[in-house]
Amino acid sequence: MTELKNLPKVVGTKQTTKALQREQVAVLYLAKDAEKRITEPLETLALEKGVQIIRVPTMKELGRAFGIEVGAAAAAILKND
Numbered sequence: 050m051t052e053l054k055n056l057p058k059v060v061g062t063k064q065t066t067k068a069l070q071r072e073q074v075a076v077l078y079l080a081k082d083a084e085k086r087i088t089e090p091l092e093t094l095a096l097e098k099g100v101q102i103i104r105v106p107t108m109k110e111l112g113r114a115f116g117i118e119v120g121a122a123a124a125a126i127l128k129n130d
Contacts, residue, residue, distance in 0.1 A: 060121050061122075079122070080111045082107050
């Protein structure tokens with residue numbers, strides 16, 4: 050997942066939700082250890098929009114893969130429009 054740092058992306062629940070609503074997301078990443086109340090709405094929205102979902106074991110691992118020093122419940126790679 051190290052190649053993710055150089056792609057157009059958003060990190061965090063709020064930014065990821067906005068990108069999903071705007072249909073800008075190519076791939077959604079969700080941390081398995083994040084609270085369900087946070088990830089379930091994102092998962093539902095992604096399924097409605099036909100966006101691929103990839104689950105990552107931990108929030109820390111997801112944050113690191115996307116180039117931040119803290120954990121993240123959700124992140125996304127954006128479409129190249």
